[in-house]
Amino acid sequence: MLYSTNKRSPNVSFREAVLKGQASDKGLYIFDKIPLISNEEIFDFKSLNLKEIAFEILYQYLEEDFTEKILKNIINKALNFPIPTKLITDNNYICYLDKGPTCSFKDVGARMLASFMEYFLIEEDIKTIILTATSGDTGGAVAQAFHNKKNIEVIVLYPKDEISTLQRKQMTTLGDNITAIGINGKFDDCQRFAKNAFADSDLSQLNLTSANSINIGRLLPQAIYYFKSYSDIIEHKNEKVIFSVPSGNFGNLTGGLIAKRMGLPVKRFISAVNENDEFPSFLAKGYYEKVQPSRVCISNAMNVGHPSNLARLIELYNGHLDEEGNLLKNPDINEIRNDIISYSITDEITKETIIDFNNKFDILIDPHGAVGWAALLRYQNEFPTEEAIKSINFETADPAKFPEQIINLTHKHPKIPNSLEIIRQKKETQISLEIANYHDFKTFLQKNF
Ligand SMILES: *Cc1c(COP(=O)(O)O)cnc(C)c1O
Numbered sequence: 001m002l003y004s005t006n007k008r009s010p011n012v013s014f015r016e017a018v019l020k021g022q023a024s025d026k027g028l029y030i031f032d033k034i035p036l037i038s039n040e041e042i043f044d045f046k047s048l049n050l051k052e053i054a055f056e057i058l059y060q061y062l063e064e065d066f067t068e069k070i071l072k073n074i075i076n077k078a079l080n081f082p083i084p085t086k087l088i089t090d091n092n093y094i095c096y097l098d099k100g101p102t103c104s105f106k107d108v109g110a111r112m113l114a115s116f117m118e119y120f121l122i123e124e125d126i127k128t129i130i131l132t133a134t135s136g137d138t139g140g141a142v143a144q145a146f147h148n149k150k151n152i153e154v155i156v157l158y159p160k161d162e163i164s165t166l167q168r169k170q171m172t173t174l175g176d177n178i179t180a181i182g183i184n185g186k187f188d189d190c191q192r193f194a195k196n197a198f199a200d201s202d203l204s205q206l207n208l209t210s211a212n213s214i215n216i217g218r219l220l221p222q223a224i225y226y227f228k229s230y231s232d233i234i235e236h237k238n239e240k241v242i243f244s245v246p247s248g249n250f251g252n253l254t255g256g257l258i259a260k261r262m263g264l265p266v267k268r269f270i271s272a273v274n275e276n277d278e279f280p281s282f283l284a285k286g287y288y289e290k291v292q293p294s295r296v297c298i299s300n301a302m303n304v305g306h307p308s309n310l311a312r313l314i315e316l317y318n319g320h321l322d323e324e325g326n327l328l329k330n331p332d333i334n335e336i337r338n339d340i341i342s343y344s345i346t347d348e349i350t351k352e353t354i355i356d357f358n359n360k361f362d363i364l365i366d367p368h369g370a371v372g373w374a375a376l377l378r379y380q381n382e383f384p385t386e387e388a389i390k391s392i393n394f395e396t397a398d399p400a401k402f403p404e405q406i407i408n409l410t411h412k413h414p415k416i417p418n419s420l421e422i423i424r425q426k427k428e429t430q431i432s433l434e435i436a437n438y439h440d441f442k443t444f445l446q447k448n449f
Pocket residue numbers: 104105106137213246247248249250251252253301302368396397
């Protein structure tokens with residue numbers, strides 16, 4: 001069962017939680033019990049591949065929702081790309097989460113969610129429309145993940161003049177059940193249109209759903225690669241490791257916290273944020289304040305001034321944060337501080353890290369991964385004895401997605417991965433619609449869906 005962090009709506013099954021996205025009391029769904037995996041079993045994951053580990057973890061939660069065969073089928077289709085972990089130096093590793101179709105870590109959660117949803121919708125014989133607003137990356141991952149899924153239409157709203165050609169093409173070259181709409185405005189306008197549409201009773205028969213990172217179907221699969229990367233590098237049973245996690249909406253980190261509760265031996269999580277420092281400042285001061293408006297940094301997928309998954313994190317430590325960001329009950333802050341240390345990394349340091357990393361290791365990292373690496377170095381500087389502990393650092397996007405920055409800083413041209421090259425060469429099959437106000441958008445929805 002799952003309950004809402006606001007505790008004012010009924011408990012639901014995984015199926016209901018996936019189909020609803022958010023609870024009606026505006027809280028986030030969270031499992032009432034977290035299954036425990038023994039150290040022996042975790043050590044034995046060393047002999048399993050990614051898909052097998054994914055099954056072992058997910059089946060603990062989803063035994064009642066899927067047969068073994070169906071769950072394996074879903075995993076096989078969704079996780080059809082590798083998640084390798086490579087030694088960089090001494091005890092420090094990078095786990096590459098950027099090998100999916102849109103070269104972003106969001107592919108993991110979005111693809112699993114798409115497959116879960118499709119299965120449930122077919123079973124229930126209902127249709128849904130996924131409406132999502134994007135500032136760039138999420139839209140591509142969602143569009144690619146839901147492309148040709150049955151019983152699902154996808155509408156993505158993006159700020160027409162504020163995203164790169166490649167980002168746009170990830171949404172506009174698919175066709176079929178994917179409709180990409182360029183808005184004459186900013187990301188905030190896209191979000192406002194989506195919000196208005198969800199609340200608009202004239203549109204209720206469209207069965208609109210969101211596919212953002214608050215959906216538990218997207219969050220839970222993000223525990224998988226913590227187990228996978230861990231089992232790739234450890235030598236002893238119960239060996240503890242450090243994870244450095246580039247964080248924006250804190251979905252990635254929350255996946256890790258769930259893995260730890262399931263028994264994964266984690267010494268510490270480093271939550272690496274850019275100049276949006278609401279979380280490290282919360283850990284330091286003990287009270288929470290959003291960063292408003294959010295600060296613009298080069299690690300743009302992390303420009304978040306109030307992380308949507310923070311309510312879950314606070315709940316895991318027995319506190320209550322409501323949807324507006326009010327801390328209604330204090331969590332056990334010392335326990336959080338024990339598990340997580342958080343550093344804010346400036347753009348200047350991020351850029352230096354990209355340059356240094358290339359000079360030292362002859363490897364390019366993207367701005368998000370660089371924030372994570374910089375935070376690891378700060379941690380090891382503060383706690384020198386912990387350099388003896390292995391660390392896993394997530395690379396959350398391919399550097400080729402940020403060519404100008406990378407070329408400017410390193411004078412190297414990042415190699416374009418196959419999946420991006422394919423998208424680059426594709427024709428845009430639908431001219432993006434240009435809609436300037438909510439009324440036009442609503443009329444468009446009513447006419448076409
Ligand atoms: C979304 C994203 C992040 C942040 O992940 P959260 O789960 O929102 O904390 C980091 N890097 C990249 C490339 C992303 O797309």
